């Protein structure tokens with residue numbers, strides 16, 4: 001039996017918003033069972049925005065949520081950290097619109113959640129079980145959820161740049177795997193894109209301290225990469241944050257190729273468009289599924 005979890009105590013950190021460049025304080029607080037993850041804007045009288053797919057309003061640069069005109073943006077890394085460590089219910093309080101970017105990864109939020117501690121609650125977890133494969137395609141981009149006895153992500157990226165090129169990562173979820181293999185992977189951007197965004201008044205807080213920046217033919221960060229395939233690991237991290245907006249733990253296997261925030265949300269919309277695509281179970285899920293496919297089959301499927 002799997003029970004819901006929340007934080008044991010409140011905990012805070014401060015950092016800058018990637019786009020605003022302004023200082024923002026983030027406080028995580030415990031929340032009751034079935035509350036889910038709720039963002040609270042303390043600078044707007046405590047206005048609330050639930051972390052659910054129906055509140056997603058923009059996915060162009062990061063994932064942005066809005067409810068009754070109240071917005072929170074760049075939510076994917078804090079959502080990934082909460083989901084990755086098994087926190088079902090929490091309040092994420094902000095005194096500005098943007099979640100602080102910290103070092104561009106989810107690792108600082110993992111440290112924060114570990115410092116707060118995680119507490120089991122008395123209600124059973126609800127798990128969304130993928131009942132049949134759902135898929136969205138856009139040219140050569142693909143995002144697909146397949147039935148699986150647990151949460152798994154197989155991700156392929158393909159950039160025409162020697163520092164990135166083609167990378168594949170196969171992730172089978174556990175809290176330790178999340179912390180070890182994904183949480184430290186940083187967001188990345190190309191120098192020409194960063195310069196264009198800054199000319200538009202965006203990415204004002206963006207720097208080599210909170211992103212891997214890819215120049216014309218090399219990575220500009222003097223410290224180099226944290227993993228040789230840090231780019232694809234970060235895409236998996238983003239996908240976990242985005243899919244957490246389903247509002248449930250997912251028993252399913254995400255296959256993604258050249259996808260991103262927009263494709264992840266389109267996939268959730270497709271999933272929820274037909275009640276036969278999924279079922280919701282409480283507490284535990286006994287799989288009646290074929291054995292997991294070997295990696296070689298998957299690599300061919302997304303190649």
Ligand SMILES: [Zn+2]
Pocket residue numbers: 076077187234238
């Ligand atoms: Zn990201």
